[in-house]
Amino acid sequence: MLFEGAEKRLEMVIDDASASLRGFTGEFWSSALAKAGAEILSTQTNADCDAYVLSESSLFVWHNKLLLITCGNTSLVDTTLHIVKSIGIDHIVWFSYQRKSELFPHLQATRFEEDIARLKQSIAGQAYRIGDLDSHHHYLFCSAPSAHSQYSCALQLYHIKGDVADYLCGPQQSKDTILSLLQLGVIWPEFTFDDYLFDPMGYSINGIHGREYITLHITPQQPSSYVSIETNMRAGHRLMDGLNSLITVFKPSSWDVVGINASLSHYEFMASQLLAQTHLVLNDTNTLYISHYKPRVSEPLTVVSL
Amino acid sequence: MLFEGAEKRLEMVIDDASASLRGFTGEFWSSALAKAGAEILSTQTNADCDAYVLSESSLFVWHNKLLLITCGNTSLVDTTLHIVKSIGIDHIVWFSYQRKSELFPHLQATRFEEDIARLKQSIAGQAYRIGDLDSHHHYLFCSAPSAHSQYSCALQLYHIKGDVADYLCGPQQSKDTILSLLQLGVIWPEFTFDDYLFDPMGYSINGIHGREYITLHITPQQPSSYVSIETNMRAGHRLMDGLNSLITVFKPSSWDVVGINASLSHYEFMASQLLAQTHLVLNDTNTLYISHYKPRVSEPLTVVSL
Numbered sequence: 001m002l003f004e005g006a007e008k009r010l011e012m013v014i015d016d017a018s019a020s021l022r023g024f025t026g027e028f029w030s031s032a033l034a035k036a037g038a039e040i041l042s043t044q045t046n047a048d049c050d051a052y053v054l055s056e057s058s059l060f061v062w063h064n065k066l067l068l069i070t071c072g073n074t075s076l077v078d079t080t081l082h083i084v085k086s087i088g089i090d091h092i093v094w095f096s097y098q099r100k101s102e103l104f105p106h107l108q109a110t111r112f113e114e115d116i117a118r119l120k121q122s123i124a125g126q127a128y129r130i131g132d133l134d135s136h137h138h139y140l141f142c143s144a145p146s147a148h149s150q151y152s153c154a155l156q157l158y159h160i161k162g163d164v165a166d167y168l169c170g171p172q173q174s175k176d177t178i179l180s181l182l183q184l185g186v187i188w189p190e191f192t193f194d195d196y197l198f199d200p201m202g203y204s205i206n207g208i209h210g211r212e213y214i215t216l217h218i219t220p221q222q223p224s225s226y227v228s229i230e231t232n233m234r235a236g237h238r239l240m241d242g243l244n245s246l247i248t249v250f251k252p253s254s255w256d257v258v259g260i261n262a263s264l265s266h267y268e269f270m271a272s273q274l275l276a277q278t279h280l281v282l283n284d285t286n287t288l289y290i291s292h293y294k295p296r297v298s299e300p301l302t303v304v305s306l
Numbered sequence: 307m308l309f310e311g312a313e314k315r316l317e318m319v320i321d322d323a324s325a326s327l328r329g330f331t332g333e334f335w336s337s338a339l340a341k342a343g344a345e346i347l348s349t350q351t352n353a354d355c356d357a358y359v360l361s362e363s364s365l366f367v368w369h370n371k372l373l374l375i376t377c378g379n380t381s382l383v384d385t386t387l388h389i390v391k392s393i394g395i396d397h398i399v400w401f402s403y404q405r406k407s408e409l410f411p412h413l414q415a416t417r418f419e420e421d422i423a424r425l426k427q428s429i430a431g432q433a434y435r436i437g438d439l440d441s442h443h444h445y446l447f448c449s450a451p452s453a454h455s456q457y458s459c460a461l462q463l464y465h466i467k468g469d470v471a472d473y474l475c476g477p478q479q480s481k482d483t484i485l486s487l488l489q490l491g492v493i494w495p496e497f498t499f500d501d502y503l504f505d506p507m508g509y510s511i512n513g514i515h516g517r518e519y520i521t522l523h524i525t526p527q528q529p530s531s532y533v534s535i536e537t538n539m540r541a542g543h544r545l546m547d548g549l550n551s552l553i554t555v556f557k558p559s560s561w562d563v564v565g566i567n568a569s570l571s572h573y574e575f576m577a578s579q580l581l582a583q584t585h586l587v588l589n590d591t592n593t594l595y596i597s598h599y600k601p602r603v604s605e606p607l608t609v610v611s612l
Contacts, residue, residue: 101440103439103440104439105411105412106411106412106417111412112612113612116612126611127611127612128609128610128611128612129608129609129610129612130607130608130609130610131607131608132464132465132529132559132607132608133409133410133529133530134407134409134442134464135441136440139612158438158440159438223438223439224439253438274604275600275604276604276605276606276607277606277607278606278607278608278609280609290607292607294581298580298581298582299582300582300583300584301436301437301438301582301583301584301596301598302435302436302437302438302584303434303435303436303584303586304434304435304436305432305433305434306418306419306422306433306434306435306445
């Protein structure tokens with residue numbers, strides 16, 4: 001029952017001269033995703049975006065932009081190289097490939113350093129590690145200086161607990177109940193949602209609203225319980241009220257905020273303590289912000305009999 | 307230059323009917339240590355104890371007790387099984403085998419779970435993990451209930467910095483300068499010390515005083531800088547003043563305290579914050595205490611270009 005919730009993340013933007021990414025067929029995406037070991041489970045679409053729930057996380061495709069997030073033991077680097085080759089490297093004006101440190105690194109097919117060695121054969125760029133090796137850390141590889149400015153904000157919640165966490169590990173679950181527990185439709189009613197409940201547990205949901213997206217993935221099982229939330233909603237009370245509501249629901253023992261040009265440092269998470277943060281200027285137009293939080297009230301260390 | 311400072315630790319006590327452990331020859335210990343990939347570099351002795359500085363950490367041998375700490379990529383489990391067989395399992399009244407989570411687990415020959423599967427073929431006991439997989443965590447396997455009460459207190463300092471840390475990574479080092487920077491002879495003048503300076507860096511020192519021991523190991527290099535300190539000195543101002551002095555010298559970004567029947571919770575580390583703690587009753591006479599601290603003033607997350 002070990003499941004690696006920690007994600008790999010590919011984001012790329014193409015130039016205006018290129019054909020729309022939405023012109024690629026469903027078959028193209030399916031065969032590209034198969035190289036990572038992932039498949040499409042559900043699709044929704046609006047005028048701006050095609051949003052796919054995958055067997056491991058999510059894919060969003062806009063006319064000029066692609067966001068692909070995969071968890072588990074997927075080899076996202078293989079899908080990435082396939083897509084880059086199909087689009088043509090000269091048409092890519094922003095490229096970033098990220099990996100969150102895993103809970104079970106020994107079960108992964110590759111390490112970040114190995115992925116980067118392969119990517120660098122096709123894509124010029126710079127790789128970073130943010131955070132120490134003995135704490136949560138984040139790897140990022142991004143393309144050489146680009147004028148294209150990105151925007152995204154991701155939350156990674158570690159070790160969830162409480163009634164909702166218990167329900168999500170329970171024997172009888174339904175999508176309707178989970179939706180009502182999460183209250184996403186109440187928090188952000190302007191979005192349309194598409195969700196998937198995994199067997200025996202695990203839950204993914206995508207929301208889209210014009211060019212805006214939100215994606216939330218839950219790995220409820222111990223010892224790797226984990227929730228990720230990502231959106232391009234602008235920082236502000238609309239975003240913070242929702243995130244605080246989700247933190248209240250999931251009761252994580254700590255969480256990270258990873259923003260590209262999105263800093264939440266002017267806002268407050270309720271009853272929390274900022275343990276560490278940094279920002280990293282990636283190029284003239286893009287800065288990465290990472291912050292690590294925990295609840296103000298400290299918890300005992302976990303003890304597990306092996 | 308990757309060096310794994312995190313240690314594996316074997317402690318065992320034999321019954322009164324057994325011959326003294328100090329009766330084993332130097333050749334016996336050398337050949338036992340060779341099975342882990344370690345060798346003896348320096349020896350000191352007093353009426354109660356033989357203390358060895360090893361190529362990877364330290365060995366202490368008393369009449370009825372043995373403490374063996376190894377770092378790097380040593381396979382302590384092999385040495386352990388050899389010693390257990392030589393002594394005879396029926397003569398062992400306390401047995402504990404510990405591993406600290408590593409910074410480079412992918413470079414280790416075995417995982418804790420694999421070690422335990424082998425140990426359990428010879429020794430009845432219970433294994434635990436303390437701490438979450440995505441934070442510093444500690445593994446302990448100890449023998450089935452024993453009336454023998456242990457006592458030890460270990461500090462693990464993560465990510466040292468400042469003048470002393472810089473000196474320890476520098477090109478020109480001497481044992482005398484390091485001794486005077488650490489001030490161990492001033493802090494605890496009753497101990498006699500035996501130290502070793504590694505090339506190009508790294509420093510180990512053992513101190514003994516009657517049945518008391520202290521052992522300190524420094525892995526100064528990035529990204530794995532680490533200092534461990536362990537002693538059986540009783541909790542009190544004599545111990546705490548010294549530990550606070552060493553924390554002031556090394557300026558770690560966080561540290562753990564691991565005590566067997568030693569809790570420092572009634573004492574204060576200067577300018578620090580207790581992030582998490584727990585205790586675990588191992589049997590009628592032994593309790594494990596683990597606490598995780600950080601400085602009160604938070605530091606930015608590390609950023610490394612890869």
